[in-house]
Amino acid sequence: xxxxxxxxxxVLLAAIGFAAVPELTNIAANTAYAQEAMRPxxxxxxxxxxxxxxxxxxxxxxxxxxxxxxxxxxxVNENFTIERMRLSIASAAGDNDTVxxxxxxxxxxxxxxxxxxxxxxxxxxxxxxxAGNYSKAxxxxxxxxxxxxxxxxxRQYMIQAMxxxxxxxxxxxxxxxxxxxxxxxxxxxxxxxxETYANAALKQKDMAGYTSALxxxxxxxxxxxxxxxxxxxxxxxxxxxxxxxxxxxxxKLVLGQxxxxxxxxxxxxxxxxxxxxxxxxxxxxAGYKAGALGxxxxxxxxxxxxxMAAKALDEANKGAAAAEADAKQSKDGSNLVNLxxxxxxxxxxxxxxxxxxxxxxxxxxxxxxxxxxxxxxAQLQAGKKANAIKTFRTVQxxxxxxxxxxxxxxxANQSGK
Numbered sequence: 001x002x003x004x005x006x007x008x009x010x011v012l013l014a015a016i017g018f019a020a021v022p023e024l025t026n027i028a029a030n031t032a033y034a035q036e037a038m039r040p041x042x043x044x045x046x047x048x049x050x051x052x053x054x055x056x057x058x059x060x061x062x063x064x065x066x067x068x069x070x071x072x073x074x075x076v077n078e079n080f081t082i083e084r085m086r087l088s089i090a091s092a093a094g095d096n097d098t099v100x101x102x103x104x105x106x107x108x109x110x111x112x113x114x115x116x117x118x119x120x121x122x123x124x125x126x127x128x129x130x131a132g133n134y135s136k137a138x139x140x141x142x143x144x145x146x147x148x149x150x151x152x153x154x155r156q157y158m159i160q161a162m163x164x165x166x167x168x169x170x171x172x173x174x175x176x177x178x179x180x181x182x183x184x185x186x187x188x189x190x191x192x193x194x195e196t197y198a199n200a201a202l203k204q205k206d207m208a209g210y211t212s213a214l215x216x217x218x219x220x221x222x223x224x225x226x227x228x229x230x231x232x233x234x235x236x237x238x239x240x241x242x243x244x245x246x247x248x249x250x251x252k253l254v255l256g257q258x259x260x261x262x263x264x265x266x267x268x269x270x271x272x273x274x275x276x277x278x279x280x281x282x283x284x285x286a287g288y289k290a291g292a293l294g295x296x297x298x299x300x301x302x303x304x305x306x307x308m309a310a311k312a313l314d315e316a317n318k319g320a321a322a323a324e325a326d327a328k329q330s331k332d333g334s335n336l337v338n339l340x341x342x343x344x345x346x347x348x349x350x351x352x353x354x355x356x357x358x359x360x361x362x363x364x365x366x367x368x369x370x371x372x373x374x375x376x377x378a379q380l381q382a383g384k385k386a387n388a389i390k391t392f393r394t395v396q397x398x399x400x401x402x403x404x405x406x407x408x409x410x411x412a413n414q415s416g417k
Contacts, residue, residue, distance in 0.1 A: 038078050042068055046085055058093035065089060080109050087123075099127045118149050129157055137161035156192050163196060172200050188220040207237070219410045227255050234403050241399040243367070246270040248400075250377060251407060253283065254415075261292045265305060275338050277312035278346035284309055316342065324355065333362030337371045341378055349382035369401040376408060385412055 038046065045068045052061035068074075068082045083105040090098035103124040106112065112120060125140035141158035144151075155178060162171035175193045182189040194217045201209035211233055217226040231252060234240060249267035252258050258267065264287030271280035284306050287293035293302040316323075320343070327335035340355030356375045365371050372395045380388035389412055395405035 038081065039071075042071055042074065042078055042082070045071075046082065049085060049089065053089050053092065056092075058089055061089045062086070062093050062095060062098065076109065080106065080111055083109075096127050096130050100124065100131065103127060114148070118144060118147055121147065122149065122151070122154065125154070125161075126157070129161055134161040134163075134165035138165055138167065156190055159196065160192060168200065171196065175200075189216055191217065191221045194221075207233075211237070215406065215410070218407075219413075222414050224255075228257060230407065231255075231257065234400055234407075237400065237403070239398050239400070241401075243370070244400045244404065246274060247370075247373065247404055251404060251411065253286070254411065258286075259290065259292065261287070261296075261298070261302075264290075264292050265302070268305060268309060272309055272312050275316070276342045276345050277309055277316050278342060280309040281306075281313055282345070313346075317346075327355075327359070331362065332364045332366070333359030334365050334367075334371070335359070336362070337365065337374065341374045344378035344382065349378065353378050353382060353384075369395050369397040369399075373401050373405055373408075376405060380408065380412055388412060 045064060049061045049065040052058075052064055065082065065086050074082070083102040087099060087102035087106065090096075090102060103120055106120050107117065107124060110117065121140055121144045125137050125144055128134075128137035128140060138158060138161035141154060141161060144154065145158075155174065159171050159174045159178070162168075162174065175196050178193050179189050179197065194213050198210055198213035198217070201207075201213060211230070214226060214230040214233060217223070218230050231248065234248065246267065249258065249263070249270065252263075253267070258264060264283060268280040268283040268287070271277070271283060284293060284302075287302075288306075293306075320339070323335070324339055327333075327339050330336070336359030337356045338359075340352040340357075340359060342352070343355060344352030346352075353375065356371065356378060359365070360368070360371050360375065372391055376388045376391035376395070379385075379391060389409050392405040392409045392412075395402050
């Protein structure tokens with residue numbers, strides 16, 4: 001099984017900023033300070049660089065401020081003010097290497113107020129992250145928090161810097177702390193933390209942890225590729241019953257994951273064999289609409305399948321009343337549940353759901369968890385979302401039924417049904 005791609009790294013790199021404080025980007029303030037505290041030859045350079053900056057000639061401004069490097073015997077204050085100006089211009093010019101150089105000099109000078117010093121440490125950490133120097137980035141993010149920084153949005157950068165620099169154990173410790181805090185606070189965990197946790201669990205062959213992470217990624221972030229991973233994973237789970245193959249197809253169908261001709265044919269045949277011809281007809285119609293059926297060398301075969309489903313549905317409709325009467329007389333509610341599900345699939349939602357509920361109450365089912373799962377699906381398809389979720393939450397078992405029920409709940413909450 002492949003690792004999940006850390007898709008958020010690119011997003012982090014695109015979103016990350018230098019977060020320079022206003023005082024450090026205020027050219028007028030820097031220039032005024034230069035005129036008061038600098039020798040004229042340096043003050044003129046800073047003044048000229050400031051004018052170029054105001055005109056948005058950032059590269060020219062950067063070249064001008066670099067001229068100050070050639071002036072010998074600069075004082076601490078002169079160096080400090082030059083670096084403040086250089087940082088402002090480099091940030092605007094997108095010169096990350098120069099941002100790092102100036103930010104390190106400013107932090108080392110320790111002349112800023114504590115709040116501004118913290119923000120400058122953040123600038124430095126972010127710049128190292130942008131540069132791909134994750135070891136240095138992790139060092140400076142740690143310094144930010146050690147010195148009293150409180151911006152929790154930086155933690156995702158710090159964790160990824162640790163992870164990318166090879167300190168996976170420390171990164172995981174931070175991830176677990178964040179996930180625990182998110183759960184306690186009832187908030188959505190970050191996608192990148194979940195991806196990191198999923199990959200670590202996969203490496204350690206902790207499939208329960210991997211599945212748990214996938215479920216959260218789907219529940220909170222809902223991307224299609226995570227649904228694919230999650231549903232593919234369920235079939236590999238120890239104890240999973242092949243009996244649930246059609247149920248898995250049902251979820252894949254509503255999620256748009258059934259695209260192959262073979263899947264449309266297999267799922268519709270399973271539906272016919274299970275006694276749900278109306279469901280089979282819907283699947284086949286969807287296959288035709290998608291262009292997966294009705295074309296190519298097997299078009300005639302697809303037509304025969306369609307005719308078979310239509311014939312099965314016609315026969316079921318003719319014998320529906322008698323079959324229902326027999327099922328109601330039986331002590332085993334299985335047939336009543338199955339007939340009810342078939343009726344619901346045929347568009348007779350209220351009648352079908354009532355039959356299923358009556359069959360479940362008989363309490364003599366061979367697969368009671370399957371019955372509750374199917375009732376929840378029928379309720380959801382009938383637009384009874386609250387009832388469906390309530391039913392899904394009662395589904396238990398370790399053969400895959402409880403897992404599918406949880407996934408239907410996630411789907412119901414995301415689909416707006």
